[in-house]
Amino acid sequence: SQTIHQWPATLVQPVGSPLSLECTVEGTSNPNLYWYRQAAGRGLQLLFYSVGIGQISSEVPQNLSASRPQDRQFILSSKKLLLSDSGFYLCAWSTYTGANVLTFGAGSRLTVL
Amino acid sequence: DQQVKQNSPSLSVQEGRISILNCDYTNSMFDYFLWYKKYPAEGPTFLISISSIKDKNEDGRFTVFLNKSAKHLSLHIVPSQPGDSAVYFCAASGAGKLIFGQGTTLQVKP
Numbered sequence: 001s002q003t004i005h006q007w008p009a010t011l012v013q014p015v016g017s018p019l020s021l022e023c024t025v026e027g028t029s030n031p032n033l034y035w036y037r038q039a040a041g042r043g044l045q046l047l048f049y050s051v052g053i054g055q056i057s058s059e060v061p062q063n064l065s066a067s068r069p070q071d072r073q074f075i076l077s078s079k080k081l082l083l084s085d086s087g088f089y090l091c092a093w094s095t096y097t098g099a100n101v102l103t104f105g106a107g108s109r110l111t112v113l
Numbered sequence: 114d115q116q117v118k119q120n121s122p123s124l125s126v127q128e129g130r131i132s133i134l135n136c137d138y139t140n141s142m143f144d145y146f147l148w149y150k151k152y153p154a155e156g157p158t159f160l161i162s163i164s165s166i167k168d169k170n171e172d173g174r175f176t177v178f179l180n181k182s183a184k185h186l187s188l189h190i191v192p193s194q195p196g197d198s199a200v201y202f203c204a205a206s207g208a209g210k211l212i213f214g215q216g217t218t219l220q221v222k223p
Binding site (some may be wrong): 043 | 147156164212
C-alpha cells in the first residue's frame, strides 16, 4: 500500500532563517506531488506541484521554492523565512487518474517568530 | 481570483439531522469535484467525488449533488453524527491540480 511521510511535524524558526520540509511517498512510482499551505483561518492554497523529477510548477509568487530530486521525494525550501510564511504545510500525492484524488500527509506546522 | 468558494464559514446541526454544505465554482473546465474532511493538525482525508458529467453521487451517509448550470455543488450528510464535526473542503480538479475552497466548519451537536 502507498504511504506518505512528511517531516518535521512541528518547526519554530526565527525570521530570516532557512527552511527545509521534506516529503516522501512509498508504494507507488511517478506520482504527482503537491505542496499546499493552510494559513490560520484560511483554506488550502496550492503552492507547488510536480509531475516528474526536476519538473516544478509554482502557483503563487512567494518566498518559497520546491525541488524534486528523486521520483518520490518532494522538498519545500526557503532561504530566508518571513513572518507571513507561518502556517500548516501539507504534502500530497496522486496518480492523476479519474478524479485525481490527492492523498495528504500529516502536515508540518511552521511558526516563524 | 478565487475559483472555488465556500461562502459559509461554519454550520451547526443537531445529531441525526441533515447537514448541507455548499460550494460554488467559476471555471466550467473542471472535470471532477471532490469533498475532503479535515481534523485540526491533520491532513485532509478524501470523502467523495463527482464527475462533471454526473449530477449526483452517493456513498453511504454522504451524497454530493452537482448543478452545472449554476456552477454549484453540495454535500449532504444524513444522518449527521458528532464524529462528523470537522472542517469540510470542496475541491475542483482540472489540469492536474486540485483547487480548494476556504472550508466550512461543521459542528454536530449531540
